[in-house]
Amino acid sequence: MTRPDIQPKASHFIDGAAIEDTDGTPIVCTYAATGEELARLHAATPAIVDRALAAADRAQAEWAALQPVERGRVLRRAADILRERNHGLSVIETLDTGKPLQETLVADATSGADALEYFGGLAASLGGEHIPLGGDWAYTVREPLGVCTGIGAWNYPMQIACWKAAPALACGNTMVFKPSEATPLSALKLAEILVEAGAPAGVFNVVQGYGEVGAQLIGDDRVAKVSLTGSVPTGRKVYTAAAEGMKHVTMELGGKSPMLVFDDADIDKAVSGAILGNFYSSGQICSNGTRVFVQRKALEPFLDRLRERLSGVVMGDPLDEETNFGPLVNESQMEKVLGFIQAGRDEGARLVAGGARVDRPGYYVEPTVFADVTDDMTIAREEIFGPVLSVLSFDTEEEAIRRANATPYGLAAGVFTNDLARGHRVAAAFRAGTTFINHYNVTPVEMPFGAVKMSGFGRENGKAAIEHYSQVKSVYVGMGDVEAPF
Ligand SMILES: NC(=O)c1ccc[n+]([C@@H]2O[C@H](COP(=O)([O-])OP(=O)(O)OC[C@H]3O[C@@H](n4cnc5c(N)ncnc54)[C@H](O)[C@@H]3O)[C@@H](O)[C@H]2O)c1
């Protein structure tokens, strides 16, 4: 496939226009499959950040004053444009992230379009309630928060931008979005598309940059809410900074999620779940079920089937639609993942598959499976964010639940069993925000997605997201005399 030129017109998109300022620190986009440079942008200077916030602040009242059905229409038009341009957008996402086109065609711009369509549809139904109080009465109004800041990670750049922008804009907020410095491109496309769909200038703005640009956005008094998708250490900093200004937050952070496979489960389904939860996007998914607990009787059948299924891995140029396993996003992520693999070996886990960098250009690491993993090993405790699956064994349901929950994280958890009652019992016992019974890592927009414990706070998707992008105002209406003590 011929590679298109993906150098954007300018680094930022502010107040309806592409804006450049070459004084900012350079941001270089490289193709993870080869290491070659594809585009060069610049981080926002403080003046650029200020301009974006001023635009979002100015646009907010006008956007919020639109009839909600009109706001919804803009979002739904943007969804249609994303779908029409899915192929081109997917190519950009593949070049920016290294994820196979086979994946980006179905899971990135399309997932973003789902969010725009879903929240566009909800926009007109976000009313309040009428509360009778005898003679008097009260009503509530659902109001926007104001200017929201979105800060993204690099694994699903377009999806992350849309999962934040869609509910924010549906509720009448405006947004300044900062993509990850590793994947700056697709958010700029989203900004252009929203304007084309009818969003007034300033409603959705994009500024590029590293952590300090994110910090500047959070610290600004004009910002009412911060929604971060990123790691737990960054989440701690962002949550702390937001608390200083008493700002609303959504924290979509990292995890070390468990997947339980009981010996009554359909082993093929469980292996599919483990593949989706460890090797899709080369393992760079926050909700991955990287601790796969398999009941002892099912252990060898599970490992045998997993080994067989790994023969289906097609590693290659991510732009080739036959490729189903791509490189990691960049060299530093690859080195980090290889370090965890070494820790697994050093601490005595049994390497069942993979375990090495692939001998080809780019940042490919083999799909790696460790068995005989114990709860105390580094690979069972720390988020790896790469294609490394750890298999642990268990005997009883009570033991499996206890060990599954013994983590500071609480993003996702899954259970494979053919016992219906057990499936629901285990899902109820999981201390995680997003749980799966007999499936894994599917994220339909209709279902709230989010975390508990150190993995975060707030929800994206589903009606639940509305709670995190709006606030309720109460209006008490006195209908009679006002009695006072004196
Ligand atoms: N829960 C979810 O929905 C979800 C989804 C995707 C990724 N993630 C998590 O993201 C992590 C991988 O992404 P990453 O490496 O880009 O994460 P990261 O925490 O390094 O960076 C995330 C974003 O925060 C910005 N940032 C860094 N320091 C900042 C600061 N002090 N103030 C404001 N912004 C700052 C970065 O520039 C980037 O845009 C993993 O831990 C993964 O689990 C979570």
Ligand SMILES: O=CCc1c[nH]cn1
């Ligand atoms: O990376 C986290 C969010 C997600 C999960 N599946 C697809 N996207």
